[in-house]
Amino acid sequence: METMNTDKIYAEQLASEYAPKDASKVVALHKLDQRAKLPATICAYSLGIVAALVLGVGMCLTMGVVGDGSSVAFDIGVVAGILGIAGICVN
Incomplete structure (x- = not known):
């Protein structure tokens, strides 16, 4: 019995x-x-990347690096920049 246990x-x-x-x-x-x-x-991460890209595009449009340098491109660049800054602040 002992060995079984x-x-x-x-x-x-x-x-x-x-x-x-x-x-x-x-x-x-x-x-x-x-x-x-x-x-x-x-x-x-996704919101931060998208907001930074929108801000960058807005800056490029505003400075005339991208686009034709017209006042319409400048205005679109300012709006895109503000949206990018807002997205970064929300993030």
Whole structure:
């Protein structure tokens, strides 16, 4: 009877040693935290990149680097620049 109990304990110990180990709760919470923050991070980077590009296009139009240098291009550049600055401020 004694050897049956010892064999059972040894078998459980051996099985637990080779069984796949679950991640600790801290690691699981960290992964969950990263997964929850991912959409906000993607949104922030996307909005920042788009706003910076809009601001850059507005600056180029205003300075006459892009476009024909007319007053219409200048006005569009000022509006685009203001929209880019607003987007950056929102971000």
